[in-house]
Amino acid sequence: MEIVALQVLNSLFYAAVLFLIAAGLSLIFGVMGIVNMAHGSFYALGAYITAWSVAAAAGAFAPAALFIFLPLGAIAVALIGLAIEPTLIRPFYRRPEEYQLLVTFGLLLVLDDVIRLVWGGTPLTASRLVDSFGLVQVGGLPYPVYNLLMIGVGIAAAAALWAFVYRTKFGVLLRATAQDRRMAAALGIDVGRIYVLAFGLGCFMAGLAGAIVVPSQAAVLGMGVEVLVIAFVVVVIGGLGSLEGALVGALIVSALRTITIQFWEEFELAALYLIAAIVLLIRPTGLFGRKA
Amino acid sequence: MNRRRAALAAFVLIVLALVPAFAGTYQTQLLTYGLTLAIAALGFNLLLGYTGLLSFGHSAYFGAGAYAVALMMRYWGIASMELFILGGIVFSAALAALFGVVCVRHTRIFFAILTLALSQVLWTLAYKFFWITGGTDGLRVPFSKLTLLGGLVDFPGADAFARFISFYYYYVLVVFCVCVALMWLIVHSPFGKTLQAIRDNETRARFLGVRIWRYRWLAFLVSGIFTGLAGILWVPLNGLTTPDILYWPQSGKIVFFAVLGGFRNFSGPIVGAVIFNYLEVYAIAATEYWQLMLGAILIILVTFLPAGIVGSAARLGERFKRKERASA
Numbered sequence: 033m034e035i036v037a038l039q040v041l042n043s044l045f046y047a048a049v050l051f052l053i054a055a056g057l058s059l060i061f062g063v064m065g066i067v068n069m070a071h072g073s074f075y076a077l078g079a080y081i082t083a084w085s086v087a088a089a090a091g092a093f094a095p096a097a098l099f100i101f102l103p104l105g106a107i108a109v110a111l112i113g114l115a116i117e118p119t120l121i122r123p124f125y126r127r128p129e130e131y132q133l134l135v136t137f138g139l140l141l142v143l144d145d146v147i148r149l150v151w152g153g154t155p156l157t158a159s160r161l162v163d164s165f166g167l168v169q170v171g172g173l174p175y176p177v178y179n180l181l182m183i184g185v186g187i188a189a190a191a192a193l194w195a196f197v198y199r200t201k202f203g204v205l206l207r208a209t210a211q212d213r214r215m216a217a218a219l220g221i222d223v224g225r226i227y228v229l230a231f232g233l234g235c236f237m238a239g240l241a242g243a244i245v246v247p248s249q250a251a252v253l254g255m256g257v258e259v260l261v262i263a264f265v266v267v268v269i270g271g272l273g274s275l276e277g278a279l280v281g282a283l284i285v286s287a288l289r290t291i292t293i294q295f296w297e298e299f300e301l302a303a304l305y306l307i308a309a310i311v312l313l314i315r316p317t318g319l320f321g322r323k324a
Numbered sequence: 325m326n327r328r329r330a331a332l333a334a335f336v337l338i339v340l341a342l343v344p345a346f347a348g349t350y351q352t353q354l355l356t357y358g359l360t361l362a363i364a365a366l367g368f369n370l371l372l373g374y375t376g377l378l379s380f381g382h383s384a385y386f387g388a389g390a391y392a393v394a395l396m397m398r399y400w401g402i403a404s405m406e407l408f409i410l411g412g413i414v415f416s417a418a419l420a421a422l423f424g425v426v427c428v429r430h431t432r433i434f435f436a437i438l439t440l441a442l443s444q445v446l447w448t449l450a451y452k453f454f455w456i457t458g459g460t461d462g463l464r465v466p467f468s469k470l471t472l473l474g475g476l477v478d479f480p481g482a483d484a485f486a487r488f489i490s491f492y493y494y495y496v497l498v499v500f501c502v503c504v505a506l507m508w509l510i511v512h513s514p515f516g517k518t519l520q521a522i523r524d525n526e527t528r529a530r531f532l533g534v535r536i537w538r539y540r541w542l543a544f545l546v547s548g549i550f551t552g553l554a555g556i557l558w559v560p561l562n563g564l565t566t567p568d569i570l571y572w573p574q575s576g577k578i579v580f581f582a583v584l585g586g587f588r589n590f591s592g593p594i595v596g597a598v599i600f601n602y603l604e605v606y607a608i609a610a611t612e613y614w615q616l617m618l619g620a621i622l623i624i625l626v627t628f629l630p631a632g633i634v635g636s637a638a639r640l641g642e643r644f645k646r647k648e649r650a651s652a
Contacts, residue, residue: 061433067436067437120623124626127630129378129432131630133436134583134626135622135623135627137576137579137619138619138621138622138623139619141576141615141619142615142616142620144615145613145614145615145616145619148613149613149616257572261441261572264437264441265441268434268437268438268441272434297452298449299452300448301445301448302445302449305441305445308441309426309438309441309442312426312429312430312434316434
C-alpha cells in the first residue's frame with residue numbers, strides 16, 4: 033500500500049513538470065497559432081542552465097539557498113525566447129503552417145546542438161538541491177521533500193497562470209488576440225507585443241519545468257525531444273490551445289505512465305500514444321479543445 | 325512531358341548509368357544511398373507537395389521496410405532480394421494503411437503530431453522488444469547472404485563487397501527509375517490531380533463530390549509504400565538496421581530532402597535527397613556539430629528560399645529566359 037502512495041506522489045511530480053511544458057506549448061499555439069517544435073529544447077535549456085549555475089555557485093551559497101537558481105534558469109530561457117520570437121518566428125505568421133513547423137524544427141536542431149556545444153555530452157546534475165531538503169516518511173517509506181515542494185510549485189504555477197490569463201488586463205488582451213488577431217489589432221491592441229510576451233511566457237514555463245526536473249534527474253542530451261513528444265500527447269488529449277486541457281492531459285498522461293511503468297514497462301510509450309489516438313478518433317479537438 | 329524535359333531526363337539517366345565506370349566503389353556506394361533515399365523523398369512528397377499533408381513520421385515506413393527485410397532474413401532464412409521487396413512492401417503497406425486510417429482524419433498540425441507520435445510508438449517497440457528486434461544492437465543484413473534476380477546473382481565471401489556495390493547500384497537504379505516513372509504517372513493521373521485539388525481547396529473539392537478522406541488515405545498508403553521500398557533497398561547497403569531509423573531524426577531527414585530540393589516540384593525531393601546524402605557524409609566528417617549546421621540551413625531555406633534548390637533554379641532560369649527575350 034505504501035508503494036501506491038509513493039507512486040501517486042511520483043505521478044503528481046511528473047504531472048507538474050508536464051503541465052508546465054504543455055501549458056507553454058498550448059499558450060503559444062492558442063495565441064499565435066504556431067506549434068513550437070523547439071519547445072522541448074527550451075525545457076532542456078532550462079535544465080542545463082540551472083544545473084550549470086547551481087554547480088558554479090555551489091561553494092558560495094548555502095545548499096538550500098541554491099533554490100533561487102530555479103527561477104533564474106527559467107528567466108534566462110524566457111529571455112532567449114524573447115530574442116527568438118521577433119527575429120526567427122515573426123516572419124512566419126502569414127505563411128502556411130508547413131513553414132511554421134519547419135522553422136521551429138530547424139530551431140530544435142540548432143538548440144539541441146548548441147547545448148552539446150556549450151555543455152558537452154556528459155550529463156549535468158544538481159542533486160545537491162534534492163539532498164539539501166532531506167527526506168520525509170510517506171507511509172513508512174522515505175520520500176524526498178524536494179519532490180513534494182515541486183508538486184507545490186506546479187500547483188502554484190497552474191493557479192498563477194490561471195489568474196494571469198483570466199484575471200488580469202494583460203490576460204484579457206491575450207485572449208482577445210488569440211480569438212481574433214485582426215480584430216484585436218483594429219481595436220488598438222499592440223499584437224506584436226502580445227505575441228512576443230506570450231512566447232516569452234511559454235518559454236519561461238518550459239524553462240521552469242527543466243529547472244524543476246534537473247535536481248531530481250539530470251540534464252542529458254535528447255531530453256528535449258523526449259519531452260516534446262510526450263507534451264504533444266498531453267495537448268492532443270487535453271486539446272491544443274487550452275490551459276485546462278493541459279492540466280487534465282498532464283494528470284492523465286503521468287498517471288498512465290506511472291501505471292504502465294509499474295506493470296507493463298515495454299508498452300509505456302505505446303500506451304500513451306494509443307490513448308492519444310483514441311481521444312483524437314472520438315473527440316478530434318481533444319477533451320477541452322475548441323473547434324479550429 | 326515536353327521534349328526538353330524528356331531530353332533532360334534521358335541525359336541524367338545516361339550519366340547515372342555511367343557513374344560506376346568512372347567513380348570508385350565508395351562513390352558508387354554513396355550514390356546508391358542517395359538513390360534509395362530519393363525513393364523515400366518521392367513517396368514523402370506525394371503527401372507534402374501534392375496532398376498538402378506534412379508528415380513528421382515517415383521514419384515509420386522506412387524503418388518498417390528495413391525491419392521487414394531483417395526479420396525475414398533472421399527468422400525465415402530468406403535471402404532473395406525480390407522476396408524481401410515483396411514482403412517488405414506488404415508489411416509497410418499494411419502499416420501505412422493502419423496508421424493512415426488514424427492520421428488522415430486530421431490535417432495540418434494534428435496530422436504532423438499524429439504521424440510523429442505513431443512513428444515513435446514503433447521506435448519504442450523496436451527498442452523495448454530487444455529479444456525480437458535486437459534492441460539497440462539492431463539486426464544484421466549482410467550483403468554476403470543476399471541473392472539478387474531470383475538467386476541468379478550472389479556475393480559469397482566478405483571480399484565481394486566491390487562486386488556487390490557495382491551490381492547493386494544498377495539494381496537500385498532500375499528500381500529508382502521504375503519508382504520515378506510510377507510517381508510521375510500517379511501525380512499526372514486524375515487521382516494525382518484530385519489530390520492537388522484537395523490540397524488547394526478542400527471545400528471546393530468536397531462540393532465537387534470528391535471523397536476527400538479516401539483520397540488522402542490512398543495517398544498516405546502509396547506514400548508509405550514508396551518510403552517502405554526505400555527502407556528495403558537501403559538495408560542491405562547499410563548491412564544493419566537499428567531503431568535509429570525509426571526514430572524522429574530519420575523522419576526529419578526525409579522532410580529535409582523535400583524542403584532542400586523544393587517540395588512544390590516533382591524532381592525537387594529527388595535532387596534534395598541525393599544532395600543531402602553527400603552533405604551529410606562530408607559535413608559529418610568535417611564537423612562534430614552537423615545538426616547545428618543542418619538546422620541553420622533549414623531555417624535559412626524556409627526563410628529565404630522556400631522553393632528549394634530546384635524551384636529556385638527553375639525560377640532563375642525563367643527570369644533569365646525572359647531577359648533574353650526582352651533583349652532580343
